Amino acid sequence: xxxxxxxxxxxxxxxxxxxxxxxxxxxxxxxxxxxxxxxxxxxxxxxxxxxxxxxxxxxxxxxxxxxxxxxxxxxxxxxxxxxxxxxxxxxxxxxxxxxxxxxxxxxxxxxxxxxxxxxxxxxxxxxxxxxxxxxxxxxxxxxxxxxxxxxxxxxxxxxxxxxxxxxxxxxxxxxxxxxxxxxxxxxxxxxxxxxxxxxxxxxxxxxxxxxxxxxxxxxxxxxxxxxxxxxxxxxxxxxxxxxxxxxxxxxxxxxxxxxxxxxxxxxxxxxxxxxxxxxxxxxxxxxxxxxxxxxxxxxxxxxxxxxxxxxxxxxxxxxxxxxxxxxxxxxxxxxxxxxxxxxxxxxxxxxxxxxxxxxxxxxxxxxxxxxxxxxxxxxxxxxxxxxxxxxxxxxxxxxxxxxxxxxxxxxxxxxxxxxxxxxxxxxxxxxxxxxxxxxxxxxx
Numbered sequence: 001x002x003x004x005x006x007x008x009x010x011x012x013x014x015x016x017x018x019x020x021x022x023x024x025x026x027x028x029x030x031x032x033x034x035x036x037x038x039x040x041x042x043x044x045x046x047x048x049x050x051x052x053x054x055x056x057x058x059x060x061x062x063x064x065x066x067x068x069x070x071x072x073x074x075x076x077x078x079x080x081x082x083x084x085x086x087x088x089x090x091x092x093x094x095x096x097x098x099x100x101x102x103x104x105x106x107x108x109x110x111x112x113x114x115x116x117x118x119x120x121x122x123x124x125x126x127x128x129x130x131x132x133x134x135x136x137x138x139x140x141x142x143x144x145x146x147x148x149x150x151x152x153x154x155x156x157x158x159x160x161x162x163x164x165x166x167x168x169x170x171x172x173x174x175x176x177x178x179x180x181x182x183x184x185x186x187x188x189x190x191x192x193x194x195x196x197x198x199x200x201x202x203x204x205x206x207x208x209x210x211x212x213x214x215x216x217x218x219x220x221x222x223x224x225x226x227x228x229x230x231x232x233x234x235x236x237x238x239x240x241x242x243x244x245x246x247x248x249x250x251x252x253x254x255x256x257x258x259x260x261x262x263x264x265x266x267x268x269x270x271x272x273x274x275x276x277x278x279x280x281x282x283x284x285x286x287x288x289x290x291x292x293x294x295x296x297x298x299x300x301x302x303x304x305x306x307x308x309x310x311x312x313x314x315x316x317x318x319x320x321x322x323x324x325x326x327x328x329x330x331x332x333x334x335x336x337x338x339x340x341x342x343x344x345x346x347x348x349x350x351x352x353x354x355x356x357x358x359x360x361x362x363x364x365x366x367x368x369x370x371x372x373x374x375x376x377x378x379x380x381x382x383x384x385x386x387x388x389x390x391x392x393x394x395x396x397x398x399x400x401x402x403x404x405x406x407x408x409x410x411x412x413x414x415x416x417x418x419x420x421x422x423x424x425x426x427x428x429x430x431x432x433x434x435x436x437x438x439x440x441x442x443x444x
Contacts, residue, residue: 033352037130041137048141055196057151058188058203060173063163070307072156072202077302083210086295087217088136094221095128098228105341127332127343132220135328139216139321143209152206155307160202161191207317208309211300215321216328218296223329225289228341234278235337296321 061068078086104120154160164171168190175184193199226232300318303309309317333343347362355362 027349030346030349030352033347034126034130036353038133041130041133044141045137048137048144051141051148052144054148056148056200056203059151059153060185060187061153061157062175062182062185063158063165063168063190064182065158067310068153068155068157070156070159072159073306073308076306076308078210078299080209083214083299086299087213088132091132091217091221091224091292092129095132095224096125098225099125099128102228103341123346124343128224131224131328131332132217134331135216135220135321135324136213138328139212139324140209142320143207143212143317146207147204147209150206151203152313154202154205155310157202157205160193160198161188162193163190164192205309206313207320208300208303208313209317210303211309211314211317212321212324214296214299215318216324217321218292218299219322220325220329221292222289223325223336224333225292227329227333227336227339229281229285229289230341231281231285231289232336234280236274236277237338 099121103124104117108117163186168184168186171186171190173185173187175182177184188199188203191199193202296318300314303314304311333339345363348364350364351359351362
């Protein structure tokens with residue numbers, strides 16, 4: 001029987017034990033740990049808003065600097081409120097819709113209880129939204145802090161400032177002027193603007209808030225859709241057999257093994273060309289995936305032609321949001337290439353709040369893991385016992401006669417046999433590592 005099927009079914013049959021009365025306490029503990037994750041994000045969001053209302057540092061500037069002399073627009077093309085809706089609310093709604101419709105997909109056995117299916121849906125929805133919130137809040141926090149610390153003037157700062165030119169020398173901060181150039185720098189005290197909020201915003205140019213949150217939310221949505229809709233660069237799974245020839249199963253150099261199912265014309269369907277193992281997704285799906293990214297680019301461009309930021313402010317902020325989106329996505333989801341659209345499983349109850357030094361990650365030794373591991377161990381033990389016996393018979397012929405009729409085991413034969421065992425086990429271990437990626441497992 002297929003080893004992959006055995007692993008999936010072992011996890012499936014263990015589900016009643018996982019939700020038994022003895023483990024309900026641990027489920028509550030795990031729920032509390034994830035609720036605490038949301039509390040941390042809410043606290044970070046509140047701190048970000050408070051920091052954004054503080055008076056920023058104000059960098060000294062020149063009254064003849066053309067890069068800060070543009071006219072301030074009365075309204076933005078994309079307001080900060082609309083940017084937040086497009087970057088947070090809209091992606092959340094789309095994520096919920098995709099999960100409810102497409103998860104867990106067509107790999108679910110027909111006899112799977114609906115309660116398990118809804119468990120998987122709820123988990124995928126939870127981590128999809130949690131990753132989105134992590135991306136948005138983390139970049140929003142850093143942007144708000146950096147804006148206030150750096151105090152860089154916007155391109156329209158002078159129109160906001162309304163400087164007291166007549167008494168400019170009172171506010172001279174540094175610089176030198178002569179008949180050829182005016183290199184004098186003035187402090188923000190020269191501004192006569194009575195609306196302090198409007199003036200403070202004039203010194204919050206770097207990095208762009210619109211650009212960062214749009215990338216954080218919409219690039220995250222792009223990654224999420226690419227994962228769930230299987231839109232990625234085609235790749236060959238490492239467990240599949242392939243060769244580089246145009247028709248490798250017909251190649252004269254290929255000799256079918258005794259276990260292969262070669263047909264009368266010499267073809268072996270188990271050996272395929274590399275090019276036959278993958279294909280590109282339909283373009284309409286690619287378009288759907290790119291739309292959020294394109295919207296983020298448009299929001300970024302609007303900050304340029306509204307004269308709210310210069311190019312560096314926008315590009316740097318967009319990169320910040322993109323990094324946050326990618327990290328947050330991978331924090332809860334498998335890679336797009338080879339992940340089959342799944343999220344990582346929940347933490348185990350024994351590591352709900354803490355793992356510590358010497359422990360690899362936040363999945364401990366649960367009953368579920370022991371059951372699946374036992375199935376793997378039984379299967380692999382049977383396989384390698386028969387394999388070792390075969391190797392022993394194979395290399396008995398490597399004994400050679402020495403002087404006096406003595407015999408010894410050929411050292412080269414031993415080395416070759418050990419190498420074959422090692423490479424074979426390594427190949428199976430790679431296959432086992434991909435089982436939970438490509439197959440449905442009813443446990444979270």
